[in-house]
Amino acid sequence: MRFPRFDLAAGAAAVLLCLAALASTTGQAQEPEGNYGIGIPDVFLPKYLAYRTQQLNGGSPDVMTVNLGYVKGLSRSFTSMTGAAALNLESGTYRVDLNGLTPATLYTVWLVDRPEIDLPDTVFSLASVVPLGSTALLTGLLPLNLPLGFAIDRVVVTPGLVWGVEPLGAGTVNVFQKLFFRRSSILNESTGAVLFDETTPAPTLSALVPDLAAETDALGGLIASPFAGLETLSMAATSSGSSGGSVKLDKLISEGAKLFFEETFEGNGRTCGTCHPSSNNLTIDAAFISTRPANDPLFVAEFNPALAQLERPQLMRSFGLILENLDGFSDPTNKFVMRGVPHTLGLQVSLARDAGLVPAAPAEMTGWSGDGAPGTGSLREFAIGAVTQHFTKTLQRVSGRDFVLPSEHQLDAMEAFQLSTGRDKDFDLTKITFNNTRVDNGRFLFINGAGNPNVTGGRCVGCHANAGALAANNQNLNLNTNVEDVVHPARSIQNFPKDGGFGQANNGDGTFGNRTFNVASVVEAAESAPFFHNNVVDTLENVVRFYSGPEFNNPRAGTARFNFNATQIDDLADFMRGVNTLQNIDVARRELQEILANTRDPQQEQNTRLQSAFEDTQDGINVLNEGGIFPSAVTKLTSARNFISQAQNNNDPSQRRLLVQNAIGTLGQARSIVATVSP
16 A cells, blocks of 8 residues: 655644644543443454464565455456465565456556545556467566555456456455565554564565554554644655564554444445444344434445345344355346355454365355455455445445445454454363253263264264364364255245355256355354354254254264254253353453453543443353353352443443442353363
C-alpha cells in the first residue's frame, strides 16, 4: 500500500482542525483513549508466531508466496485459474506458477499497489505469457524501476496486455506476511506490553511489503472519520518506508472490530455484525432474529424491492438460514444454497487447510463447505465475498455502485480482529477430568467411542481432536456426513436447492460440489445451536443421535460408525456443555484481565469488555442449567456475573478494579468445580 500525498494546504487544514478540536476541550476532563473493546492481542499472537516459525524453518525464509485464485467481487466470470507467485525479497527473483489456463491465450501478471482512498491503483506489469498448454511457469527478476514508495498489495492475472480488463485471478498480501517480511515487533499499546520483540533482520527488498506499523498509526483515524488523521497520514507519506517498526496490535484489532460491527461499505446498510453480533456469540439463529426490529438491515429483502430475492425471509425467520451464491452469480435467484451463520469464535485454531481436498484446497478453512471465501479461500478474502454477497444494493453486484470493496488496510484490520476472538489454543482433553461422573464419561466416550476402540466403532476425536475443529493430522477436514440426506423441515415451508458442498462440480441433480463440508468446532457447540451447515438439527442430543442414525452410518464401514445408547447420548451432550463452560469462563476471565492490564482505565473500552464478560458468564450459566449439571458452579458463576454487573454500574476506577478482581477469582472457583486440570 502506498500512502496518497496531500498538498500543503490540505495538511495545514488538517492541523488547524486538530488544534480547533483541542482548543474546544481545553479545561475539560478528557476520557482516556481506549480501543473498541472486542478482541485480545494475546489470542492473535500464537497464530502469527506459528507462521513466523514455519517461515523461518522452511528453507526459504525470504520468499513471500502470494497464492492466486478467482476473486468473486473482482471478476464477474467464474474461472478455474489457480496459481502462486513466489517473490524472493532478498535475491529479487520471482517465480509464478499458473494452472487452469486456456492454451494459446495471452496472459499478464501484474503487481498492484492499492491506495487507501479513492484513487486509481498503481500497477506494474511483471511478465506476460502465451501458454501452449493449461499451465505456465514464469521466472525472472523483480523490476528495479518501480515507482517511489510502491508496495505490493496484490498480484493479479488478466488476459491480454492492458490493465483494466476483468481479472482472472488474484491474491493479496496478508497481515502475517506484512508483519514477518517487514520484521515488525508487536506491541499492546493499551497495556504497554511488548508482545513480541523481533530481532531477525529484514530482507533487502522488505520495503516492497506494505508497512503495517505506519498504516495502523496513520489510518486508524480514517476508519472512524474520512477527515480525521490526515496530518498523520501526510507525514507517513513522507517516511522512507523502512523495515522494522512496531505494530500496535491492539490498535489494529480495534480498527478491525469497528469495521466489522459498524462499516456498511456503502452498501444496503448491513455490516459484518448484522449476521455476527457480539451479543449472540458472533452468530444468529431464529430466536435471536425474532428480537430484531423490522427495519434491521438483516431484513432488507423484505423492505427493499430491488433486493426482494436477496434472501428467503421465511426461511431466515423460522430457521436462521441465509441465501448464499457459492457457485457463482450467473443465476443468483435459482443457483443458490441456504446456510446457517457460522460463529467466528476461535478461528485462529480452526483454519488449518485440508491439504487433500480436490480439485484445489482453499488456503484456509473458513466454515461449512470451505469455499465460502472467494479467491484462494482465505479468511482475509472472506470479507471480499461477504461484502459482494450480502452488502449489495442490487443483485447485479457492481463494485463502486452497489458497494465499495474493503481497502487493503481494512482487510488487514478485519483479519487481525477475527484472529483475536475466542480461544488461542485447543483444550487437552487427556489432562481434563470433569468433576461429574456422567460428564466425564461423556469425555471418555468422545475420546474412545462407544465400543472397543480396537475392534469397531467411531471415535469423535478422529475428526474433533480435543473437541476442536482439527483432526488428528492437525487439518480441518472436509467430509461427507450425509447430513443433506436428512429431511429438512424448512422445505415444508419453502423449497430450496440441495447443498452440494465444496467445489463447483455439476452433479446433474441441481447440486454443485463433492458433498463434503468441513468440520466445525465442538467447544462452542452448546451456545451456538442450531447445528450443521443447514441448521437441520436443534439440540446437542440430536446431534449425537444423527451420528448414531442411518444417514451417517449406512454408507460407512463399521470402524467409522457410531452406536451410542440413550444414556451415552446424554453423557456426550453434557460433556459438550462442560467443555463449552470452560471456554466461557476462560474467555470471560481474559476480558476482565485485559481491563486490569490497561492502566489508563478507558471507560468505554471497559464497558465493552465488561459486557462481553457478562455475556460469556451468562452463557456458562445457561449451558449448565440446560443440562442440569454443576449446580454449585452455577451459583459461583451467578456471583461472578453479579460482580461484573456491579462493575458496569460503578464509575469509580478503583472500585471497578476491585469488582473485576472479585469476578476473576469467582470465575476461577467455578472452573475448579467443573473440572480438574492436570499439569
